[in-house]
Amino acid sequence: MPERVLVRGGTVLTMERGAAPLRADVLVEDGLIVAVAPDLAAADADVVEADRCLVLPGMVDTHRHVWQTQLRGVTHDWSLKDYIRSVRFTAAACYRPEDMYVGNYLGMLEAIDAGITTVLDFSHCINTPEHADAALNGTRDAGIRSVFALGLNDVPVPDIHFSTLAQRIEHARALRHGELKSDSALVTMGISLSDVLVAGIGRVTEEVAVSRDLGLPITLHANAVMFPTPVSEVGFLDEAGLLGPDLVWVHMNQTTDDELRRVLDTGGAISTTPETEMQMGMGHPVHGRFMALGGRCTFGCDVISNNSGDLFPQVRLALQTERMLRNDRELDRRHGPDDIGPSTLSHLEGATVNGAEALGLGSRIGTLTPGKEADLIVVRGDAPNMIPVNDPVSALVLHAHAGNVDTVMVAGRILKRDGRLLADAARRLALMDASHGFLRDAIEARGGLIPQPPAPLPW
Ligand SMILES: [Zn+2]
Structure with a gap:
């Protein structure tokens, strides 16, 4: 007997391009979407009532450092330089494997709770x-879908385990040929490159080569740091002949239009993380310029050490910032804007179907299409901040928050229901208390988050 779930009577946004919202049921069988239509009969199904609710694909976050959950909010008033010194150089060196487990387990639960x-x-x-093993275990225990992009970068730890890139590559190969060999699993493998400005293009070229040899998607931070004369990771990689459709470029604020066109022409995707970019002085979010050239936006929360893990506000911030920038061009010529853009729909696509495609998962998830895996969310439309739902897209993009997410399903498995995560709440708190206590003391023993004198940076 197949395992069936019927999501009944909601307003369904399939997020297939050009499709209008419709009142329908969604039938899920053994983890796959089998039908999206009104009045489906499924007598033996587990029924999720979605009356007065919006049903859509689960959201896709294309850039997040999930391990940082225990550091929530520590960088709230800090610059990028402060963040790198404190979180990347100091806190990261204090993390034990069990802290990686807690960071990933609780961070992924936070994402699920918010409809990601x-x-x-x-x-x-x-x-x-x-x-790496512990982070993977945390992700798997949470039940979310993830591209685990293994970092090949070095961390300034006192007891170095990986003293050469060759050792990191050997580790990556072992993971790829062992635990992460499947590209059809819930958790698949990718590679996070070292920061080009720290590691140099020589090392990064080697990292890209091994990623491609292993058939893995690649992601990197790029063009987010201001120098007196422009320095471009896109340019470095382009000169080295490394651009390609397997790259997810993160931030990219300082990228020229010519470089954006090169990224677009070579099939690359871009992840915009508006909150960190605007706070930490990276520049204006780039997604609007990328869209103007024909590209598609995707979004990430980036660092929970700064901002929340709720993608709704990121999408909203990105949309209204881009509108402000466009409006400014009209205002500069003392003219009130006649049209407002980009559309709310373009940004909801950014959080769903575009994100799935950027990660190479477009054939498996990203739309509510029969045959795809059942990653979907049910968002309450009857909450005080949502009623009445005059327009389902604007309700989601401009009004919804994580607390409105009623049900979350990943590959047919329900992880949040009736507004509550199904994971053990007492265990969550105990894990956090133990790991957070250890890290707080360990960071203090290293002189605090920003030890004095501060570590030098190349810009
Ligand atoms: Zn980042």
């Missing part, structure tokens, strides 16, 4: 192989 069903996890705190 897939995360590109830019995991750049891989101090030992056990750190």
